[in-house]
Amino acid sequence: MATMTTPVTDTRRISGGGFLIEEITPSDCFFPEDFTDEQKQIAEITANFAIKEIMPASDQIEAKDFSVTRRLLKEAADLGLTAIDIPEEYGGLEMDKVTSALVAENISKQASFSVAFSAHVGIGTLPLVWYGTDAQKRKYLPKIASGEIVSAYALSESTSGSDAVNARTRAVLSTDGKTYTLNGEKMWISNAGFADLFTVFAKCAIPDGPDAGKEKLTAFLIERGTPGFTNGKEEHKLGIRGSSTCPLILTDCVIPVENLLGEVGKGHHIAFNILNVGRYKLGNAAIGGGRMALNNGIRYAIDRKAFGKSISEFGLIQEKIANCATGIFVGESVCYRTVGLIDKALAGVDKNDTKEIQKRIENYAVECSIVKVWASEMLDMVVDEVLQIFAGYGYVEEYPAERAYRDARINRIFEGTNEINRLIITGWLMKSAMSGKLALMPAIKKLMEEVISGPSEKIEREGALADELNLLANAKKLTLFVAGAATQKYMAQIAEEQEVMGAIADMIIEVFAMESAILRAEKIADGQPAVASAVPVAMARIYADKAMSTIELAARKVIAAVAEGDALRTQLTILRRLAKHDSADTISLRRVVARHVIKAGKYSM
Numbered sequence: 001m002a003t004m005t006t007p008v009t010d011t012r013r014i015s016g017g018g019f020l021i022e023e024i025t026p027s028d029c030f031f032p033e034d035f036t037d038e039q040k041q042i043a044e045i046t047a048n049f050a051i052k053e054i055m056p057a058s059d060q061i062e063a064k065d066f067s068v069t070r071r072l073l074k075e076a077a078d079l080g081l082t083a084i085d086i087p088e089e090y091g092g093l094e095m096d097k098v099t100s101a102l103v104a105e106n107i108s109k110q111a112s113f114s115v116a117f118s119a120h121v122g123i124g125t126l127p128l129v130w131y132g133t134d135a136q137k138r139k140y141l142p143k144i145a146s147g148e149i150v151s152a153y154a155l156s157e158s159t160s161g162s163d164a165v166n167a168r169t170r171a172v173l174s175t176d177g178k179t180y181t182l183n184g185e186k187m188w189i190s191n192a193g194f195a196d197l198f199t200v201f202a203k204c205a206i207p208d209g210p211d212a213g214k215e216k217l218t219a220f221l222i223e224r225g226t227p228g229f230t231n232g233k234e235e236h237k238l239g240i241r242g243s244s245t246c247p248l249i250l251t252d253c254v255i256p257v258e259n260l261l262g263e264v265g266k267g268h269h270i271a272f273n274i275l276n277v278g279r280y281k282l283g284n285a286a287i288g289g290g291r292m293a294l295n296n297g298i299r300y301a302i303d304r305k306a307f308g309k310s311i312s313e314f315g316l317i318q319e320k321i322a323n324c325a326t327g328i329f330v331g332e333s334v335c336y337r338t339v340g341l342i343d344k345a346l347a348g349v350d351k352n353d354t355k356e357i358q359k360r361i362e363n364y365a366v367e368c369s370i371v372k373v374w375a376s377e378m379l380d381m382v383v384d385e386v387l388q389i390f391a392g393y394g395y396v397e398e399y400p401a402e403r404a405y406r407d408a409r410i411n412r413i414f415e416g417t418n419e420i421n422r423l424i425i426t427g428w429l430m431k432s433a434m435s436g437k438l439a440l441m442p443a444i445k446k447l448m449e450e451v452i453s454g455p456s457e458k459i460e461r462e463g464a465l466a467d468e469l470n471l472l473a474n475a476k477k478l479t480l481f482v483a484g485a486a487t488q489k490y491m492a493q494i495a496e497e498q499e500v501m502g503a504i505a506d507m508i509i510e511v512f513a514m515e516s517a518i519l520r521a522e523k524i525a526d527g528q529p530a531v532a533s534a535v536p537v538a539m540a541r542i543y544a545d546k547a548m549s550t551i552e553l554a555a556r557k558v559i560a561a562v563a564e565g566d567a568l569r570t571q572l573t574i575l576r577r578l579a580k581h582d583s584a585d586t587i588s589l590r591r592v593v594a595r596h597v598i599k600a601g602k603y604s605m
């Protein structure tokens with residue numbers, strides 16, 4: 001649809017969190033309209049594989065026939081889909097992150113298989129890619145790429161999920177220094193029932209240096225079949241029932257020292273750096289799952305008759321369809337903008353310099369957490385609305401809405417719960433501001449002076465989204481203003497004020513989401529007649545309106561907590577001034593979106 005595409009290499013490099021303080025233009029961002037032909041081709045191969053091979057096996061997958069899951073993982077590997085993030089010299093394809101995200105999105109049509117696939121190619125494999133020795137990589141990566149072996153990642157324990165560094169599993173080095181003995185139990189490990197290779201985290205004593213003797217998180221590679229290593233029973237889950245989730249039991253499990261992954265005591269780096277990638281890929285999988293659920297909902301709404309007509313003609317059904325389609329559009333914008341930022345940052349980095357690669361990805365920790373939270377919550381909204389469109393049929397197992405509803409829920413729990421990710425968003429930005437890594441403090445100071453001195457001059461903007469761009473500029477100001485007011489009040493103690501941290505995170509998330517939607521719609525509209533970009537423009541306007549309401553509510557909550565008396569009144573006046581806008585006719589806009597997708601019979605951008 002777009003007339004102008006921006007390959008990742010042509011976008012401007014913007015630092016993590018920089019969107020809050022910089023004016024970003026459409027050409028700074030990578031969006032789905034910018035996919036290269038090769039990326040589109042791989043997306044198509046993946047989607048065809050999902051439709052022709054995975055979906056027909058769905059019942060067997062859901063019945064936990066893991067031989068089917070393994071066969072499909074092998075077939076995916078034969079297509080190269082498990083090798084995207086693996087370096088060429090170890091049998092991989094070493095492709096860009098956008099391609100890898102596209103695979104995650106298009107394979108996600110069957111959620112249980114998607115979880116098995118992601119655990120294998122993502123959190124299961126990346127610790128080895130980033131921290132493995134040459135010998136470890138030569139031994140395992142070619143077999144992982146070819147689907148001969150399946151991997152898993154074992155961090156959580158029954159008493160430490162979010163608080164993973166408090167693991168109880170212990171690893172002890174033998175007196176001759178040749179082996180480690182591991183004891184403990186891991187919990188909820190994806191692929192545990194059939195995987196061959198596990199990255200297992202355990203506390204281990206640091207051998208020397210200032211921390212000598214202290215026990216810290218350390219990663220190890222453990223092969224299935226190692227004496228003392230077993231998996232427990234499969235969990236009976238609410239959703240993704242066809243994925244394997246079991247505890248791991250380590251009883252005097254002896255492994256050679258060569259199986260230490262990275263350094264003793266540095267396991268937390270491995271555990272958490274990997275999760276940044278897991279988070280944006282989860283976002284992409286949520287987009288794929290959401291789009292499929294919506295398409296089922298659209299088809300059903302067209303066919304289902306009530307009161308003598310198709311229910312797709314009812315305004316309240318159209319409103320749901322429009323909200324879901326807008327959610328997918330914004331989700332795509334948020335996800336690919338983030339992955340594009342990462343690819344841009346990785347351009348030109350030596351592929352063997354895994355420390356630098358991680359550092360550059362970590363720079364976008366905020367965006368990765370935003371993607372994770374936003375996309376998982378969008379998916380829950382979509383599957384809920386689709387179930388409501390199916391109504392009675394939505395509540396029974398034979399129809400797809402019921403499973404989609406159950407399958408979606410896990411996404412707010414794993415890869416760091418959404419509460420933990422919200423704390424990461426605000427905490428990371430505050431930390432970057434304090435250290436001067438991100439020029440947030442000068443921006444807050446300048447803004448405080450500006451807002452206190454009265455209304456600032458309105459910038460005249462042009463185009464179909466001129467009002468939304470003004471809204472966005474004010475949303476950024478309001479977010480900085482509230483973050484500044486909260487920091488002034490709590491200083492270093494702000495981390496203890498979790499509700500405030502969470503509300504600020506909501507504002508940051510919505511700023512990024514509304515900006516992504518507006519800039520993508522602008523990019524699509526560039527050089528096009530208005531009618532050709534009416535739908536993306538409508539979606540950006542619908543979303544901006546909703547996002548501003550969320551931002552205003554969150555701002556009000558924080559201001560009420562941090563100020564009182566005259567200060568409260570002044571701050572609320574500033575809030576009202578910044579949040580003031582003429583409401584868009586979102587009823588008409590939603591009708592435009594709904595009618596477009598209903599006519600197409602599916603979400604089509």
Ligand SMILES: Cc1cc2nc3c(=O)[nH]c(=O)nc-3n(C[C@H](O)[C@H](O)[C@H](O)COP(=O)(O)OP(=O)(O)OC[C@H]3O[C@@H](n4cnc5c(N)ncnc54)[C@H](O)[C@@H]3O)c2cc1C
Pocket residue numbers: 119153154155156158159160161162163187188189190191237240245410413414415416417418419420498
């Ligand atoms: C199907 C499934 C698959 C999984 N796959 C894997 C896997 O492959 N590998 C793996 O290692 N793990 C896996 N997990 C575990 C998952 O990552 C954890 O469940 C998750 O990290 C949350 O930990 P928890 O369940 O112990 O919850 P807890 O940490 O006990 O949290 C309970 C509640 O308290 C909140 N909370 C916790 N700490 C804070 C805090 N500091 N501030 C505010 N709120 C807080 C949480 O957000 C949550 O709402 C999987 C889990 C499931 C269900």
